[in-house]
Amino acid sequence: MSDNVALVIVSHSELVARGAAEMARQMVGEEVVIVPCGGGVDGGLGTQVDAIKSALESAYTDKGVLVIVDLGGAETNSEMAIEMLSQEQQANVIICDAPIVEGAVMAATEASSGATLDTVRRTAEEYQS
Amino acid sequence: MVMKEIAEQVSSAIRANREVLTALDQAIGDGDHGVNMCRGFDAIDEIKDEFSRMPFGDACTLAGKTLVMNVGGASGPLFGSCLMGFGKVSADCPQTREELVTMLRAGVESVKSRGKSDVGAKTMLDVLVPLLNGVESGEINSLSDARLVSEKALEETKPLLATKGRAAFLAKRSIGHIDPGAKSTALIVDVVCGYMESKA
Numbered sequence: 001m002s003d004n005v006a007l008v009i010v011s012h013s014e015l016v017a018r019g020a021a022e023m024a025r026q027m028v029g030e031e032v033v034i035v036p037c038g039g040g041v042d043g044g045l046g047t048q049v050d051a052i053k054s055a056l057e058s059a060y061t062d063k064g065v066l067v068i069v070d071l072g073g074a075e076t077n078s079e080m081a082i083e084m085l086s087q088e089q090q091a092n093v094i095i096c097d098a099p100i101v102e103g104a105v106m107a108a109t110e111a112s113s114g115a116t117l118d119t120v121r122r123t124a125e126e127y128q129s
Numbered sequence: 130m131v132m133k134e135i136a137e138q139v140s141s142a143i144r145a146n147r148e149v150l151t152a153l154d155q156a157i158g159d160g161d162h163g164v165n166m167c168r169g170f171d172a173i174d175e176i177k178d179e180f181s182r183m184p185f186g187d188a189c190t191l192a193g194k195t196l197v198m199n200v201g202g203a204s205g206p207l208f209g210s211c212l213m214g215f216g217k218v219s220a221d222c223p224q225t226r227e228e229l230v231t232m233l234r235a236g237v238e239s240v241k242s243r244g245k246s247d248v249g250a251k252t253m254l255d256v257l258v259p260l261l262n263g264v265e266s267g268e269i270n271s272l273s274d275a276r277l278v279s280e281k282a283l284e285e286t287k288p289l290l291a292t293k294g295r296a297a298f299l300a301k302r303s304i305g306h307i308d309p310g311a312k313s314t315a316l317i318v319d320v321v322c323g324y325m326e327s328k329a
Contacts, residue, residue: 041168046161046201072294073203076243080197080206 005111005120006033006059009104010078011070012046014039020068020101024108031112034104035059047074052081060089064117067095068103068124092117098124131222132180132188135324140174142320143167143313153309157296161202162309169200169208190216203294204310207244207253214239226264233261244293251289251296251303253310256282260318272322272329283307283315 007024011017017038024034037055040046052067059065067082069075075095082093094117096103103124110123143150143166151163172195180188193212197205214235223229237257241247248258259282263269269278284307291303294310 040201041199042201045159046165048201049197049205073201073205076203076206079243080209 003061003063004032004114005064005066005107005117006061007035007104007107007111008052008055008059008065008067009034009036009038009100010047010052010055010067010074011036011038011100012040012074013070016070016100020104023101024104027105028108028112032108033059033061034108047077049077049080049084052078053084056081056085056089056093060085060093062092064120065093066107066111066117066120066124067093068098068100068107069095070100094121096121096124098127102127130181132185132192133177135321136170136173136177136180136192138324139317139320140170140177142316143170146312146316150309150313153307153312156306157291157299157303158309159295162204162313165200165202165204166208166313169196169205172196172199184220185222186216186218186220188216189213189219203244204313207240207310208313210239210243211236211253211257226267230261230265233257233264237261246293249289250293251286251291251308251311252293253308253314255286255289255308256311256314256318272326276319276322279315279318283311286311 009017009020017036021034021036035055035058037052041048056065067078069078078095082090085093106127107120107124110120147163147167150166151160154160154162173192176195189212193209193216197209215232218235219232223232240254240257244252246252246254248254256279259278260275263278269275286308287306288304290301291297291299296303
């Protein structure tokens, strides 16, 4: 569908993940694959390793996948999920250290220009409000 | 067999302490530690029969993976990595001090690298590392020594300033509270010691 870096947005809240994805999509339309992933095992707040793994697989492209996370467990669980991917895929998936909404919007905008994974990450991380 | 019985007893202790863990986490975190740990250990309790059909190390690995997949918070990968670390180096239940040190060290290293943390950050490592050191140095010579070290280490998380996890957002306000992850760790140590005493 697209030859751009894809984004996976991991939040403890499904609504936050979906909302951040919606804001990012408003910037770039369908040019960038953006997959939100949020909520715990019982539908409450939390993040789930297997759900994150599925999100990574559905977003995966050799161009790279940038994972944007909110707090603590979202990052730890995302790291676990990445380690469950094949070695080949793992090399193309990275977690970025950026605020979730601003990071998603900045990353999506950069990704839509066809930038590399590393550039997309830097753009998201360098964002200062 | 060991892992099946330990799994059963730890799960029931975690359930019995759910509100205690929740209260500690409400003070310095987001209040979900009790519920999350219960969810993870309920899942372990459900598959405990499988543990009796496999070697000790494989049972540790399976228990660890079960926590990772079911807890829903950072404690899943953290407690899970610890167990998976045990499983990686200890095919069979440790019988000597040396074997126990090897197992504990593998657990500690897994938690450190997963959490990108170390002692002094007000986490489960502040109970695990003193235990490892105590066993290695010979300070711990009995199960009651292990309990003492673990309880003392837990109390000593109180004055620490949290620099990891949700508690880090509270900065100085985290001082004066016991760390919930350290509490869970001490609880598990207590149950495992009790189990071993009952078998001695």
